[in-house]
Amino acid sequence: MIINSLDQLNISNIPVVIVGSGPAAITLALELEKNKIESLIIEAGEDEYSHDSQQNYKGEVVGKNVGDDLTHNRLRQFGGTSGHWGGWCKPLENYNFNNWNINKKDLDNYSNKACEILGIKNEFRNVELDSYFEQIEFQYSRVRFAKKFRNTIKKSNYIKLILKTQVTHFEGNDITTGYAVCFSNGKRYEIKSKYFVLACGGIENSRILLWTREKNIGFIDVDLPIGKYWMSHPWMLGGAGVIKKNKFKEILQDDYINYKGPIHIATTERIRKEKNILGGSLYMSAIEDTKIHKEIIKDLLCVAPELGKKIARKVFKKDLKCGNIFLQIEEEPKITNQIKLHPNLLDSLNVPITKLFYFKSESTVKNAKTILENFGNFCRKTDSGRIAIKEEIDSLKGYDNLAVNHHIGGTRMGDNPKTSVVDKNLKLHNNKNLYVLGSSNFVSGGYANPTYTIIQMSLRLTNEILNKLL
Amino acid sequence: MIKNKKIIDLSKRKFNIYFLFSVLFFSIFKSSSNVENKNIKKIKYNNYVWYLNERD
Numbered sequence: 287m288i289i290n291s292l293d294q295l296n297i298s299n300i301p302v303v304i305v306g307s308g309p310a311a312i313t314l315a316l317e318l319e320k321n322k323i324e325s326l327i328i329e330a331g332e333d334e335y336s337h338d339s340q341q342n343y344k345g346e347v348v349g350k351n352v353g354d355d356l357t358h359n360r361l362r363q364f365g366g367t368s369g370h371w372g373g374w375c376k377p378l379e380n381y382n383f384n385n386w387n388i389n390k391k392d393l394d395n396y397s398n399k400a401c402e403i404l405g406i407k408n409e410f411r412n413v414e415l416d417s418y419f420e421q422i423e424f425q426y427s428r429v430r431f432a433k434k435f436r437n438t439i440k441k442s443n444y445i446k447l448i449l450k451t452q453v454t455h456f457e458g459n460d461i462t463t464g465y466a467v468c469f470s471n472g473k474r475y476e477i478k479s480k481y482f483v484l485a486c487g488g489i490e491n492s493r494i495l496l497w498t499r500e501k502n503i504g505f506i507d508v509d510l511p512i513g514k515y516w517m518s519h520p521w522m523l524g525g526a527g528v529i530k531k532n533k534f535k536e537i538l539q540d541d542y543i544n545y546k547g548p549i550h551i552a553t554t555e556r557i558r559k560e561k562n563i564l565g566g567s568l569y570m571s572a573i574e575d576t577k578i579h580k581e582i583i584k585d586l587l588c589v590a591p592e593l594g595k596k597i598a599r600k601v602f603k604k605d606l607k608c609g610n611i612f613l614q615i616e617e618e619p620k621i622t623n624q625i626k627l628h629p630n631l632l633d634s635l636n637v638p639i640t641k642l643f644y645f646k647s648e649s650t651v652k653n654a655k656t657i658l659e660n661f662g663n664f665c666r667k668t669d670s671g672r673i674a675i676k677e678e679i680d681s682l683k684g685y686d687n688l689a690v691n692h693h694i695g696g697t698r699m700g701d702n703p704k705t706s707v708v709d710k711n712l713k714l715h716n717n718k719n720l721y722v723l724g725s726s727n728f729v730s731g732g733y734a735n736p737t738y739t740i741i742q743m744s745l746r747l748t749n750e751i752l753n754k755l756l
Numbered sequence: 757m758i759k760n761k762k763i764i765d766l767s768k769r770k771f772n773i774y775f776l777f778s779v780l781f782f783s784i785f786k787s788s789s790n791v792e793n794k795n796i797k798k799i800k801y802n803n804y805v806w807y808l809n810e811r812d
Contacts, residue, residue: 672808673806676803
């Protein structure tokens with residue numbers, strides 16, 4: 287049911303209050319509904335995109351790594367950022383969980399359900415090309431959560447959704463969260479519940495917790511590293527080149543992953559260990575742009591005339607893939623990359639806006655060069671293509687982030703309250719009933735897009751809450 | 757004395773053969789492992805660095 291006013295509800299008797307209405311929140315509410323548990327979803331934005339609402343996401347960025355004011359990479363509306371996401375899905379790899387207090391298996395139990403929600407196949411193959419690289423498989427979801435689940439939520443007797451209502455903070459005593467403070471239609475409400483789930487995305491989760499701590503001295507442990515270890519996975523144009531798909535097929539035989547979409551390559555454990563780098567993946571865009579083809583072939587004819595002639599003859603054959611090479615690279619969590627409350631600037635409800643400190647790491651460009659250089663050598667040695675690396679990366683001068691779309695960390699999981707914010711069940715340390723959900727919980731970011739893992743975590747949290755309620 | 761001398765000579769010969777083979781083996785191994793690196797031709801062009809083979 288979509289409600290227009292909180293006055294329509296008994297706001298002291300809702301079992302689960304969910305702040306935010308993105309993929310994590312909707313998944314949780316739908317699963318609770320299946321078990322006949324009522325929930326209230328509180329969304330600060332409107333039903334669809336609104337410029338005015340979006341401006342509330344304005345923040346200040348320190349460091350030259352993001353390049354905007356935080357209004358562009360997320361959506362403040364029903365369905366959250368799934369309203370404009372690319373839909374790329376892939377689980378994190380085993381090694382990504384090395385420093386987590388759960389392992390991949392804990393989330394794999396929810397893979398089938400996650401794929402069902404996202405409308406994708408549960409097929410994420412990895413096949414080794416050589417000791418340094420493997421071909422990997424993404425699935426592409428077309429689900430816009432608001433569009434897909436609007437009617438289900440409208441008709442639901444168990445899910446209540448209120449829009450244009452902003453939760454500013456939580457209040458409570460000692461270790462119990464008592465109520466969420468929110469503003470709706472210009473009025474202040476205190477919403478009580480047994481369990482609260484903060485699921486507002488990789489920036490707002492930290493901001494609301496930081497503001498909660500500031501408003502309630504002693505309620506949230508001052509040592510919790512809220513907002514810290516914030517990261518993304520730098521997405522950059524690494525180079526360009528040509529790839530002969532038939533050579534890949536020759537190497538991989540029946541294991542070759544043949545599907546619509548870009549060719550994705552990822553690093554193996556061996557290259558990560560031998561070259562001391564973090565993981566990364568590269569892909570050649572699936573878009574067949576003849577302008578780019580011509581430019582690359584023209585360059586190849588200049589630098590390698592013999593090879594260029596051979597390639598030019600094949601350029602319009604389906605076997606040859608020609609284009610830009612993009613990279614998504616894992617980033618190390620750093621305590622200095624963090625979200626803070628702005629000391630001077632406030633939003634329309636007098637809550638400090640976000641001040642994000644996010645700096646480029648030297649190791650990222652080194653990792654990018656190592657991956658590209660070794661992939662270039664693989665292509666050269668096996669004659670499966672030739673690649674060119676962007677000069678600034680090859681000379682380790684730097685890289686340009688194409689965008690910072692994936693906001694990771696800030697409320698990381700862990701057992702130690704000095705280095706983490708939530709426990710393995712996503713419950714705030716030293717608190718009985720406040721959970722945090724989303725990519726802000728990730729301890730490491732991997733190279734894969736985070737939404738799939740967020741859905742798995744949401745399904746896992748549903749079990750945790752159901753165990754307590756039923 | 758003669759017996760002893762023979763033994764010493766034999767061990768020297770063995771050592772020399774072993775030494776020669778080792779030098780030969782390592783030089784062949786080193787040169788073969790360098791073949792791939794020697795074949796790399798890096799060319800900077802239009803803000804990109806191409807990773808090519810010599811024969812390209």
